[in-house]
Amino acid sequence: MNNLVSAENVSRRFPLDHSEVYALDKANLRVSAGEFLAISGPSGSGKSTLLNLMGCIDKPTSGRIVLDGQDTTNLNATGTAALRRKKIGFVFQTFNLIPVFTAGENVEYPLLVNGVSESERREKVAAALESVGLSARAKHRPDLLSGGERQRVAVARAIVHRPALVLADEPTANLDTQNATQLIDLMRELNRSLGLTFIFSTHDQRLLEHTPRIVRLCDGHIVSDSHVGAPTGFERLMEGEFHEQVSAAGVS
Amino acid sequence: MSKFLLLAFRNVFRNRRRTIMTLLMVSGGVAALLLAGGHFASMTQGLRESTIRNGLGHIQIFTAEHFRRDEVRVLDTGIDNWRQVAATVSSAEHVRGVAPRIEFYGMVSNGQKSSVYMGNAVDPDAERGLGFATHLVSGHDLDAKQSADVEALIGTGLAKSMNVKVGDGLTLLAVTSDGALNGIDVQIEGIVETGVADLDARYLRIPLDAAQRLLQTDRVTNLVVGLDETANTDRVYDELAPRLNGLRQRMEIRKWIDLATYYKQVRNLLNGIFLFMGVIVFFMVLMSSINTLLMSMFERTREIGTMLAMGTSHLWIIALFVTEAALLGLLGAGIGVAGGDLIGALFNALKLSLPPPPGYTVGILFHVQHVPGIMIGASILVIASLVLASIFPAVRASRLRIVEALAHV
Numbered sequence: 158m159n160n161l162v163s164a165e166n167v168s169r170r171f172p173l174d175h176s177e178v179y180a181l182d183k184a185n186l187r188v189s190a191g192e193f194l195a196i197s198g199p200s201g202s203g204k205s206t207l208l209n210l211m212g213c214i215d216k217p218t219s220g221r222i223v224l225d226g227q228d229t230t231n232l233n234a235t236g237t238a239a240l241r242r243k244k245i246g247f248v249f250q251t252f253n254l255i256p257v258f259t260a261g262e263n264v265e266y267p268l269l270v271n272g273v274s275e276s277e278r279r280e281k282v283a284a285a286l287e288s289v290g291l292s293a294r295a296k297h298r299p300d301l302l303s304g305g306e307r308q309r310v311a312v313a314r315a316i317v318h319r320p321a322l323v324l325a326d327e328p329t330a331n332l333d334t335q336n337a338t339q340l341i342d343l344m345r346e347l348n349r350s351l352g353l354t355f356i357f358s359t360h361d362q363r364l365l366e367h368t369p370r371i372v373r374l375c376d377g378h379i380v381s382d383s384h385v386g387a388p389t390g391f392e393r394l395m396e397g398e399f400h401e402q403v404s405a406a407g408v409s
Numbered sequence: 410m411s412k413f414l415l416l417a418f419r420n421v422f423r424n425r426r427r428t429i430m431t432l433l434m435v436s437g438g439v440a441a442l443l444l445a446g447g448h449f450a451s452m453t454q455g456l457r458e459s460t461i462r463n464g465l466g467h468i469q470i471f472t473a474e475h476f477r478r479d480e481v482r483v484l485d486t487g488i489d490n491w492r493q494v495a496a497t498v499s500s501a502e503h504v505r506g507v508a509p510r511i512e513f514y515g516m517v518s519n520g521q522k523s524s525v526y527m528g529n530a531v532d533p534d535a536e537r538g539l540g541f542a543t544h545l546v547s548g549h550d551l552d553a554k555q556s557a558d559v560e561a562l563i564g565t566g567l568a569k570s571m572n573v574k575v576g577d578g579l580t581l582l583a584v585t586s587d588g589a590l591n592g593i594d595v596q597i598e599g600i601v602e603t604g605v606a607d608l609d610a611r612y613l614r615i616p617l618d619a620a621q622r623l624l625q626t627d628r629v630t631n632l633v634v635g636l637d638e639t640a641n642t643d644r645v646y647d648e649l650a651p652r653l654n655g656l657r658q659r660m661e662i663r664k665w666i667d668l669a670t671y672y673k674q675v676r677n678l679l680n681g682i683f684l685f686m687g688v689i690v691f692f693m694v695l696m697s698s699i700n701t702l703l704m705s706m707f708e709r710t711r712e713i714g715t716m717l718a719m720g721t722s723h724l725w726i727i728a729l730f731v732t733e734a735a736l737l738g739l740l741g742a743g744i745g746v747a748g749g750d751l752i753g754a755l756f757n758a759l760k761l762s763l764p765p766p767p768g769y770t771v772g773i774l775f776h777v778q779h780v781p782g783i784m785i786g787a788s789i790l791v792i793a794s795l796v797l798a799s800i801f802p803a804v805r806a807s808r809l810r811i812v813e814a815l816a817h818v
Binding site: 209212214215234235238239240241242243245247249251253255256257258262265266267269270271314 | 412413415416419420423711712714715716717718719720721722723725811812815
């Protein structure tokens, strides 16, 4: 099994004035490439903390996070920035688009910081916007887009550089039902068609209904890890690899 | 335009009201420096040219012993073969003419009152040829033609203290070259104003031949050389030095700048004031910009957190803030230069005049020169100030904790 990201005995403790609180306590989780995984739980259960740790924007108090075979625990700021730049895409609850950039320029940004050439950037941005159905909105600034469109731009920005992992923190929390459903379908489709790994935190039941694997958190502990539903992008990927191996072995 | 510069440029205009306020402050500072610096440059240049035209000339030639002379027997160290020296100097390129002078001191009396004078004997034709003009309040300038009476010009202050006017007679007393006391009668042909009150109280000018008779000598104190342009002073100075070698008396050449003590004092004072103004503008822009740029950073905390989360390097964030500040400085400097030049041109057209400075009797025209060096210098000053002001917010932004920045509201 192709293990993309794993949290091994990970704890995150936050000091308070006279005490401390464990947002995450000895959590263990393995996510394989191509999975579509939801982290669910009530507010304060540690969903965002786990996502932040897997996204290398926070450091665990103990335990370790391994991403694509690399132990991120001892990486310095430059190292984690490079890792995030290359291997992770983020979708935020409040979209977090750069307001002075157009939709196209926002999608272009990860390629810009990755030092991709202008011609290649142009092609990839067009493809990413096409994949989220916003080619016609490329020249619009975020303030001229609807909430659903903004979040789709954020998804395009997260996938444009083909990261190994896309992390989405409550991506539908600020969307109405119609836009939320569209976004879920879009993310699922990208997971299936591009084989991208999606991990998102949510307590949105609409989103969970479309999710083949749900990890439930409560008070910083993983209380359940359930696989349901149809084959995931990962499974399809594995299936494809299996067929390729069989073909390579000359078995029909 | 690269996307990085585009981002920086658009960020500058993100909060238009704040940007306009900052631009007003920066451009105001630049315009103030341009106006003050341009006026100081105009004053300095005016003083330089008037100093030269009022008789200092571009170059003066003395004997080497002149600067160790006795103040009473001034001509002991004078130039004896001055006509030969003048001819040698006159043949040099860029030299418009040479005027012999005698500086002398003595007593002046009208039979009722006496006073001390500072005498200045000149060849009127040579002076006029070089364009050295005296500012006559009444009467007329010295005439070269021989007349029975010796003509004299005196300063307004001396005329007042002696209670004399044009047409009145005076007796001059001075110590001759061999130490005897001698005197001649002169007639006042004109009353002049030098512009310096202290000098007006002692000023007296008579023709060279009359002074030589009074002092019983053929010598002159110095030769004043006038050039076609002030800018040629160094070139002519270098050319004259070898020409004057080998004469019986050892000569010393002085450039106008070495003799214009007052000019140098004024120039240094104005330079000091301008430098002080520059320091004030620098710190004014620095302190107010730090606040503005910090506010901008706080407002964009979540956005910076997002950029950092996407793997943007710390250096990129720092460079972005510094570039935004530099662009703001560049825009402010551009507006300041244009505005300063426009206001300067307006002042020049209005021909405003300022009251005379201390010790002066003549007012100053408020004229603003357009000096490219000041425009460039003032622009660099405000840009540097803004860039310096941006470093603290930039470093602070680059060091934001991503999780906290993303949670910022």
